[in-house]
Amino acid sequence: MKHATVIATYSRRMRLALADGREVNARIKGKRIKPVCGDKVDAEPIENEDDWLITGIAERRNELSRPNMRGKVEVLAANLDYLVVVAAAEPRPDWFIVDRYLCAAELIGIDACVVYNKSDLGTADVRYELDTYFDIGYDVVACSALNGEGIDNVRKLLATHCAIIVGQSGVGKSSIINRLIGDDVQKTSEVSDKSREGRHTTVNSAMISLPGGGVIIDSPGVRDYAPALESSTAAAQGFREIRDAAGECRFANCRHLREPGCAVKERCENGVISPRRYESYKRIVNLTEQLGEGRY
Ligand SMILES: Nc1nc2c(ncn2[C@@H]2O[C@H](COP(=O)(O)OP(=O)(O)OP(=O)(O)O)[C@@H](O)[C@H]2O)c(=O)[nH]1
Ligand SMILES: [Mg+2]
Numbered sequence: 172m173k174h175a176t177v178i179a180t181y182s183r184r185m186r187l188a189l190a191d192g193r194e195v196n197a198r199i200k201g202k203r204i205k206p207v208c209g210d211k212v213d214a215e216p217i218e219n220e221d222d223w224l225i226t227g228i229a230e231r232r233n234e235l236s237r238p239n240m241r242g243k244v245e246v247l248a249a250n251l252d253y254l255v256v257v258a259a260a261e262p263r264p265d266w267f268i269v270d271r272y273l274c275a276a277e278l279i280g281i282d283a284c285v286v287y288n289k290s291d292l293g294t295a296d297v298r299y300e301l302d303t304y305f306d307i308g309y310d311v312v313a314c315s316a317l318n319g320e321g322i323d324n325v326r327k328l329l330a331t332h333c334a335i336i337v338g339q340s341g342v343g344k345s346s347i348i349n350r351l352i353g354d355d356v357q358k359t360s361e362v363s364d365k366s367r368e369g370r371h372t373t374v375n376s377a378m379i380s381l382p383g384g385g386v387i388i389d390s391p392g393v394r395d396y397a398p399a400l401e402s403s404t405a406a407a408q409g410f411r412e413i414r415d416a417a418g419e420c421r422f423a424n425c426r427h428l429r430e431p432g433c434a435v436k437e438r439c440e441n442g443v444i445s446p447r448r449y450e451s452y453k454r455i456v457n458l459t460e461q462l463g464e465g466r467y
């Protein structure tokens with residue numbers, strides 16, 4: 172029996188890094204356990220086979236998850252300490268997706284940054300949005316995986332972390348990783364000419380060690396993302412600026428929707444809280460209520 176870390180998942184097959192540095196392929200004992208990238212597992216060699224067998228998962232420090240089609244929680248990765256959410260000039264940035272990932276990071280208690288990739292295509296259009304995230308307290312980096320601009324700043328943020336990189340398909344997550352390691356290890360492909368959307372090139376999560384220190388999990392791009400919330404009241408905890416204002420609301424249980432004396436709405440009207448972020452908050456509240464409270 173050995174301790175190992177799951178460094179890649181291919182549905183029920185996994186790649187493991189053993190404590191001694193060796194990497195092996197593995198399958199899972201039984202149907203009960205569902206390891207994900209970042210999991211610490213117990214594994215043992217199988218006689219006369221190259222495969223190892225995963226027999227158990229150590230307790231997770233945290234998990235990044237989402238509700239799946241069937242209303243169950245799907246865990247995307249475990250034991251993270253940093254989240255990098257990427258947007259880019261192309262495909263068109265969906266800031267609501269960025270907010271929902273940041274919300275998820277807040278709720279699992281990890282720090283996060285916003286990376287705006289493809290800066291070679293210009294950043295003027297998104298200054299306002301990027302400043303908004305910076306003002307809230309997130310690290311913000313504009314970079315280009317194409318010409319290398321700003322990549323050093325990304326590297327610095329990742330140096331000591333086990334991070335996950337997330338965002339829409341085609342924003343350049345795998346390209347950024349290739350830049351960071353100075354090698355084309357992760358497959359990439361161009362955004363579709365017709366739809367201007369990504370092609371979902373990365374299909375399996377994989378953990379990659381960075382030469383400057385730290386590891387990063389490349390994850391498949393999404394069309395949409397929502398955090399799995401225990402209840403709609405949890406949403407407020409996922410927005411730093413709403414959480415900060417909430418103490419000044421007239422009612423302790425204010426949901427910041429239609430309540431009188433709401434400091435969140437007031438700060439929104441005064442332009443202290445971004446109306447777009449507030450809209451994002453309301454959408455998460457609605458979404459969670461549609462999915463059914465207390466389902467998770
Ligand atoms: N102009 C420009 N193009 C870039 C940049 N970074 C990536 N690209 C291109 O964007 C396309 C998508 O890049 P990927 O790295 O495959 O994107 P991804 O986010 O990993 O996509 P999925 O794996 O589908 O989620 C490729 O054609 C890249 O060459 C950049 O900084 N500037
Ligand atoms: Mg990719």
Ligand SMILES: [Zn+2]
Binds near residue numbers: 417421425426433436
């Ligand atoms: Zn309020």
